[in-house]
Amino acid sequence: MLSSNITRDPGGALRFAGQSVPELARLYGTPLYLMDEDRIRFNCRLYLDAFRSAFGDAALPLYAGKACAFKQMYRIMAEEGMGVDAVSRGEIYTALKAGFPAERIWFHGDGKTDEDICYALDSGVGFFVVDGFEELEALNREAGARGVRQKILLRVTPGIDPHTYEAVNTGRVDVKFGVPIGTGQAYDFVRAALACSHIELCGLHCHVGSMVFDESVFEDTADVMFAFMRELKDGLGYVTGTLDLGGGYGTRYTEADKQADIPGRIAFLAAHMRALAAKTGLPMPFILMEPGRSIVADAGLTVYTVSAVKRIEGFKSHVIVDGGMTDNPRYCLYRAHYTVLHAEREAGETAVFDLAGRCCESGDILQPAVTLPADIKRGDLVAVCTTGAYNYSMASNYNRLGRPPVVMLRGGERFVAVRREGLDELCALDE
Ligand SMILES: *Cc1c(COP(=O)(O)O)cnc(C)c1O
Numbered sequence: 560m561l562s563s564n565i566t567r568d569p570g571g572a573l574r575f576a577g578q579s580v581p582e583l584a585r586l587y588g589t590p591l592y593l594m595d596e597d598r599i600r601f602n603c604r605l606y607l608d609a610f611r612s613a614f615g616d617a618a619l620p621l622y623a624g625k626a627c628a629f630k631q632m633y634r635i636m637a638e639e640g641m642g643v644d645a646v647s648r649g650e651i652y653t654a655l656k657a658g659f660p661a662e663r664i665w666f667h668g669d670g671k672t673d674e675d676i677c678y679a680l681d682s683g684v685g686f687f688v689v690d691g692f693e694e695l696e697a698l699n700r701e702a703g704a705r706g707v708r709q710k711i712l713l714r715v716t717p718g719i720d721p722h723t724y725e726a727v728n729t730g731r732v733d734v735k736f737g738v739p740i741g742t743g744q745a746y747d748f749v750r751a752a753l754a755c756s757h758i759e760l761c762g763l764h765c766h767v768g769s770m771v772f773d774e775s776v777f778e779d780t781a782d783v784m785f786a787f788m789r790e791l792k793d794g795l796g797y798v799t800g801t802l803d804l805g806g807g808y809g810t811r812y813t814e815a816d817k818q819a820d821i822p823g824r825i826a827f828l829a830a831h832m833r834a835l836a837a838k839t840g841l842p843m844p845f846i847l848m849e850p851g852r853s854i855v856a857d858a859g860l861t862v863y864t865v866s867a868v869k870r871i872e873g874f875k876s877h878v879i880v881d882g883g884m885t886d887n888p889r890y891c892l893y894r895a896h897y898t899v900l901h902a903e904r905e906a907g908e909t910a911v912f913d914l915a916g917r918c919c920e921s922g923d924i925l926q927p928a929v930t931l932p933a934d935i936k937r938g939d940l941v942a943v944c945t946t947g948a949y950n951y952s953m954a955s956n957y958n959r960l961g962r963p964p965v966v967m968l969r970g971g972e973r974f975v976a977v978r979r980e981g982l983d984e985l986c987a988l989d990e
Contacts, residue, residue, distance in 0.1 A: 590882030613829035613944035623851030633657035702757035766805025859947025885917010
């Protein structure tokens with residue numbers, strides 16, 4: 560199977576995190592997001608242990624909450640000792656409501672409003688990751704008005720192409736995030752931050768993209784960053800205390816994808832950075848990384864009930880389910896690949912179908928050309944694997960569909976972490 564938390568029992572029924580998927584579907588209904596909490600914690604510890612052995616105490620992994628954010632996720636992150644990267648008031652609010660410590664929140668985003676800045680200052684978030692000059696000025700003003708000195712990192716753009724999909728490629732010079740090093744603007748950005756009396760510049764942040772499998776992306780990024788750090792020391796006398804290398808390690812969505820050896824990659828990256836520190840004569844900075852997908856993706860599985868099967872002789876056939884682009888827009892957005900399985904039995908004779916959603920868009924496809932039992936029919940259960948990242952967090956109410964519940968699976972037990980959005984909730988804001 561794709562991931563060790565997906566198995567089948569002898570009768571062919573799918574099991575996820577050791578629990579029967581058909582039974583969970585009967586209990587909670589479909590569409591249904593299942594999340595394997597043990598896997599989430601395992602993935603956190605993979606990073607925490609790898610960081611500890613590679614960097615000692617001078618490093619911290621931050622969970623990128625945008626991958627999947629609800630209160631239970633933040634409780635897990637608090638218990639595991641992770642930091643958190645938040646990109647909106649909503650994510651900060653959710654984290655604080657869950658009891659996550661404000662000082663371990665890094666506040667990201669390229670479009671922070673004055674309201675966002677004030678909210679985060681008043682909440683006491685640990686760090687702002689400042690994305691541009693206007694934000695720097697607004698933050699300095701608001702921090703000054705409160706008589707505080709806010710800790711920040713500056714987001715800079717190293718100009719690295721991670722060779723991943725266009726929509727998740729964020730390191731090139733001309734992306735909308737951060738301030739580019741290559742044009743000299745990042746140097747001026749650092750100088751401007753050092754001149755702000757209500758801001759404490761703690762270091763630099765960069766994030767070059769998502770779904771990174773290319774072996775040398777982070778090492779190439781570190782090369783650019785250390786050269787820039789040396790330039791800052793020579794020109795401004797500024798020694799970078801913290802270096803945040805962003806998120807981005809890839810996850811296995813299909814059998815064809817590689818499995819990223821994350822602890823191995825981190826050990827290699829740490830050795831590379833120590834060599835860079837020695838070569839540039841700089842102290843090794845405190846290291847942050849911001850994994851999102853690689854913490855939660857393989858902890859998720861979505862279950863649907865088949866509503867219809869349309870077979871057209873000589874043309875494509877469709878299996879239509881009771882969810883779609885509203886609970887998983889990733890094929891529509893990125894042409895993302897997924898593994899799709901029948902949840903009740905192993906396929907004997909198979910056929911190829913497009914797995915389609917129920918939305919009024921012909922583009923509402925969850926995955927094209929999937930192999931399923933040839934006799935699949937209305938009422939059967941289908942599972943889409945590896946849906947823990949960027950599914951629940953990207954879900955919408957298009958066509959006035961309620962979002963599915965999230966059921967957590969932990970140590971053989973199960974509990975609802977997010978309730979199903981019902982009809983009353985859909986009208987809750989309507990006057
Ligand atoms: C999206 C994002 C991440 C997380 O990326 P993953 O690919 O989910 O690991 C981390 N940092 C920043 C700034 C991001 O935009």
